[in-house]
Amino acid sequence: MSRAQRLAGIIAAHNGREGPLLPILHAVQAAFGCIDREAEAEIARALNLSRAEVHGVVSFYHDFRQSADPRPEVQLCRAEACQARGAEALVPAAEAAAGERVRLTVVHCLGLCSVGPNARVGDDLFARLDEVGLVRLIGAA
């Protein structure tokens, strides 16, 4: 199936719902790793929105990328509760371990505030991390 067909399939799957835009964007992001210019335009056309509107939504959420990044991603929480539990001190080692190979992104709050520092890889959550654990996690990503 071509990219265009896959995109059309995603749009068709969600178009009937109330508020289809975000479900479609999430699904496109998951399928292609990004929502690029053509996809924005095609989604706009299908939902009868303007390109600007779709772009506004895509650019607002940091989960949506304009171009794919095939690298594995590790999300590290650096919000207040995790900071209080020492997450900041882990950052230099984490960045070193990630290097260019792994994309290390900052998120604010994974909802595990009492058991931080916390991280997320894909849909898996990791709590009570220390430097060793975090570096191992990054290495395995």
Add this chain to the structure above:
Amino acid sequence: MPGVRPAPAASPLPNRGNSMNSGRLRYMADQIARNFAAGGEAAAIAATAEHIRLFWDPRMKAAILADDRNALSPVAAAAVDRLAGQGAWHGSAPDSSCASKADG
């Protein structure tokens, strides 16, 4: 060359034949008659005659009255007959000198 005013027959542009006396007026009269047809023949004749009376300028009226009515559709021909009988003009008779200069 533009602006060299030709006598109609010598026009540098293709002769479109759209003079007052040619098929154009007949076409217009037939077209009017066709569009009034739905009301029935009598109504169409009256309406066509009235339309020509109200909207055609004197030389056009003179031309259609002088034209061969057999070339028109039956309703249009009858309408022109009616105009000829009841009078196509609103005020004084048309300027006859103008009408004669209008013929081809």
Add this chain to the structure above:
Amino acid sequence: MGYERQPDFGTPATGSPDTVTLRIDGRDVTVPAGVSVMRAAALAGSAIPRLCATDNLSAFGSCRLCLVEVEGMKGTPASCTTPVAEGMVVRTRTQRLEKLRRGVMELYISDHPLDCLTCSANGDCELQDQAAAVGLRDVRYGHAGENHLGLSVDRSNPYFAFDPAKCVVCSRCVRACDEVQGTFALTIAGRGFASTVSAGQAGDDFLGSECVSCGACVQACPTAALQEKTVEDIGKPERAVVTTCAYCGVGCTFRAEMRGQQLVRMVPWKDGKANRGHSCVKGRFAWGYANHRDRITSPMIREAVDRPWREVSWDEALSFAAGRLKAIKARYGARALGGITSSRCTNEETFLVQKLVRAGFGTNNVDTCARVCHSPTGYGLKTTFGASAGTQDFDSVMQADVIIVMGANPTDAHPVFASRMKRRLRQGARLIVIDPRRIDLVRSPHIEAAHHLALQPGTNVAVLTAMAHVVVTEGLTDEDFIRERCEWDAYQDWAGFVSDARHSPEALAAVTRVPAETVRAAARLYATGGNSAIYYGLGVTEHSQGSSTVMAIANLAMATGNIGRAGVGVNPLRGQNNVQGSCDMGSFPHELSGYRHISDASVRALFEQDWGVALDPEPGLRIPNMLDAAIDGSFRAIYIQGEDILQSDPDTAHVAAGLAAMDCVIVHDLFLNETAAYAHVFLPGSTFLEKDGTFTNAERRIQLVRKVMEPANGPDGQGLADWQVTQALANAMGLGWNYTHPCEIMDEIARLTPAFAGVSHARLEEAGSLQWPVNDACPAGLPIMHAEGFVRGPDGKGKGRFVVTDYVPTDEKTGPRYPLLLTTGRILSQYNVGTQTRRTANVVWHDEDLLEIHPSDAENRGIRTGDRVRLASRKGETTLRAEITDRVAPGVVYTTFHHPGTQANVVTTEFSDWATNCPEYKVTAVQVTLSNGPTQWQEDYAGRAAGARRIAAAEPGE
């Protein structure tokens, strides 16, 4: 008036008849229910500081400047999003609020350039005003932190620039584009501190985006972030004069903002009843043609059209013209002369032209461009309703539940009205589009037509008859309305006719190519959906059955009772700024002003008495017939004011032959247009900025045009407005006119025209505008017509008349040689034949006409987008570039006619509407093939046109 911005009450009015009383800063204030506290305070004269609020946009609540304290409410709510309540107690000025506001402003200014003194918005900047209003004294954050200064400026749009450094992300521009214009071209990209205005997707600039350059964002912007380039170049305006736009039939009112005699910018006037503070790219920005180098400011004459022009004085030009006219009249009679009034000049000016023709030349050979556009509206609505005009005002669309748009493309041709219609559609009204082409209204962001009847060109009457069949046979008529308000017998005839099985949607589907179930659904929706309104344009009138289609539309409206109140009606979208007016003024060869037939002796007597001359009782020639008569030799002189028949009329070869055959062609215009190639006399005209007068828009709304600068066609202060030019010509012929101001001409019009009896410039100054009829029966004008009776009858209490309209297929048939059908239309950025807009920066959007062709037709011919193709009909051929699109159905091609080089009218035919001779532009049988260059005709034409524009250099030593 000095330069002041129009008052801005912060949030929109609600129009509620109920009121609420509340207490603001110790004073009781009574306001309409539902308005915001901000608006209430502004109405009471005490403005609350604000940045993101402006009263043509819904409240947004983002800038946090307008905070107030409300007794009983926690914290400090934003006054823009808080509606008033009875007995509410509000404080707008407390220490706490002042501190909060200063804090907010401090944050704004910490990320804003501090170059006020050299900024183009200096003295006209809401950020400056609000910083002053909140008493900002210092910015404790300093200016060395992260900021948006130094970002590059987007200058892609020819008329305005976007400087992100000065943007405060108030989102007014985005909201204006959404709510007012309805294009949704802008957004805020990013989040938090990174938020920035984006004209579309990443990498889009304003020119490349969906932006249509209407200027609503520029108007909304409180700082210099979005600013007109003319303000950057020229400076802040010093005064503003309200006047009316000279482009389309919407008739937007603008403030012409001036510095001395120089126009700085045109800003929509919020109190304009037609546009309500909105505009389109043309009226807002494309006024530069007034100063274009092509503008002719000196009278010119020549003995023959192959000679170069000679610049002469007014006296010499006028006596040359008068001399020729008199000689022709003496030799050939009065009926050899004629004139064309401009539908773009004022009512007063067109009245004088028809007066010159009737009283001066002595003939009724006067016509106007309505001949080629809405003359069928005149005939059709007069016959059915009694008045040759639309029945509603534009505001009426906001109460429509179902809207039919037939043969019109308002987002391109009447953009400001289309924006209002789209606003109503977004509120939930449903839309039916009847058009061979998928116009933008069929589907564009947030708008989708419930039904698109993509009919075969030329089958309008068949489609309407099929819809009528559904309405009558399914029992959807409003019988009470018909019995009370219409002639019953005529209705019975009509109902019987349309009920016949051969007029069912199923029977007619083969002819119309519209599926029967679509016709049935559309008819049912129109008849039962609530208030149903029909808006139509030249796709209805420019056909061999144009008048019949108009009558069919009127029949449908009467049958369903959709006449005589707001939200319904029959609305012709008149094209030109004053085509309605020029028709009202008696520009037609068979009618005097107010649509009274020339044969009526009592009407004629009224004019004869006032003018002191006998009038010809016979109808005169229409434009196409003038050309026929010219070729024949009996029509030899013409005075053409503001019209370019060689480019806009069909069958170019025929028009050229007619003009070439005349002895005296007088062109009165701003530029040497295409018609001027065949002229002997050129009288330079004046723009709408250079004259006083009135225009009448598609709503029958008469609005003032005010002079803001001296006409350029004479040295300082001695130029002539167009009415003065016509008067001068009349006097050169010995008529002895002595009008000193257009208001005197309007007084004469009022004297002689019952529908205008109450109209005068003084009354218009007082009322702002008036919709005719304005007389004793309707002293304040009449927004909605036929509310109690159709004006067909005496005292305006007559009955509407159903007229049977049988479908008569056009004689223009496709065949093996010409298998496709060509239809034509307009585009937003260019106006009509482009005389004005081609001489502005609008060419950046549309610098050539393109032929739209369906992919399957293109494929069969080996054509790709961008290829030059030959477009040929039995009349002639031309070449232009192709654009492949599925907007048109297979078998249909489409182009615009804005550029003379395209010569689109070389291919259009001599066929026309049976009742009015309105040309059948919309149906031409053509063939399209690949081409490798312009046709011989196009090359010859370009050469001739250039040659005809030669102006002899002035002789030395004079």
